[in-house]
Amino acid sequence: MDAGYARSVWQVLEPLHAVTYFAPESREAARAVGLRGFWMGYFALRAAPLGAVTPGVVEAAFYNFHPAMVRRALPDAWDFASPEAVLRARVDAATAALRRVAPAVAEGAAPAVELLERVVAAADGAGRPLFAANRGVPAPEDAVGALWQAATALREHRGDGHVAVLTAEGLDGCEAHVLFAAGEQVPVEVLRDNRGWSAEEWQAALDRLSARGLLxxxxxxxxxxxxxxxHIEARTDELAVRPYRVLAPHEASRLVEELTLLAEQVLASGVIPFPNPMGLPPRRAH
Incomplete structure (x- = not known):
């Protein structure tokens, strides 16, 4: 199984995971447990597997957010809702959202979960804090919830590896976004404003990358x-594909087939905006 498989499976896992950011069910769940505003909900929902961590931990693990943006949400979020309450709220909301926007998930979840959970179990958690924390969350009994949890663990596995590659190449969080925006023609505002960087900080990152001969x-x-x-994308794929090698070739193909229908239903629902700060490409035309 080559590294290209990791990108293929990411493209169908990411939409399933991403309902937790954009679906109204998730926003309402964050509000219902006491979290205040979208970004406090975002940071608490994503960080909850780590426990009631300090802002510095989230700044390091999430990598590309401005520290001030993190500190506006944490640690205050834990005064409004415990990580345990947030964990329950996020999986219940994501499960409800997937059932609503992807009707095929009711039948497609169980076969995919069996394969995904084998991959999750086979993955190396060393140096991957978000993955390891998500793997430690007990799988829901509901197959759709278990699908979302496995998808979330594996997207964080890929993300942890991506951060390792970016830092190894001497890129800070803002510079990584500048490089991505220039390479993919993503509107600056989508990345800069959603990650809390000022126009001045963005320009300074542009200047640093230009001085390195990259822009x-x-x-x-x-x-x-x-x-x-x-190189960054190829190395990220190389690191991400390793746990999938626990699957036989026919199982790996079947996994992508199972997930593609579900992902396409999520994307067709319009719940995920395009362009988006995750870098997820739009739904392919058929």
């Missing part, structure tokens, strides 16, 4: 910049 201008990469981005 032609704000909207395009040099050959060295393109090579660095290609």
């Amino acid at each position: 032609k201008d704000a909207d395009s990469l040099t050959a060295d910049g393109e090579a660095l981005r290609a």
Whole structure:
């Protein structure tokens, strides 16, 4: 199984996971347990497997958010809702959202879960705090909830590896977004504003990357910049594919087939906006 498989499976896992950010069920669940505002809900929902951690832990693990943005939400969130309450709320909300936007999930969840949970169990948690914390959350008895939990653990596994590659290449959180925006032609506002960076901080990151010979201008990469981005993505895929090798080739193919229908229903529902700060590509036309 080559590294390209990791990207294929990410593209169908990410929509299933991402309902926890965008679905109204998830926003309402965060409000119902006492969290205040979208971003407090975001940071608490995503960080809850780590426990009532300090802002510094989340800044390190989430990587690309401005520290001030994290500190506006944490640790205050834990005064309004315990991590245990948030964990219950997030999986219940994500399960409800998936059942609503992807009707096929009722039948498709169980076969996919059996394969995904084998991958989760086979993965190496060393150096992957968000993955390891999510793997430690007990799987829900409901198959749809278990699907969401496994998808979440594996997307965080990929994300932890991606952060390791970015930091190894000497890129900070803002620079990583600048490089991505220039390489993928994503509107600056989608990344800068949703991650809390100011226009001045964004420009400073542009200047640093230009000094490294990685940018032609704000909207395009040099050959060295393109090579660095290609290396980062390829290395991320190489790290992410390892646990999937526990599956036989026919099982790996079946997993993508099972998940593709579910992911396409999520994407077709419009619950996930495009473009988005996750870098998820839009639904392919058929």
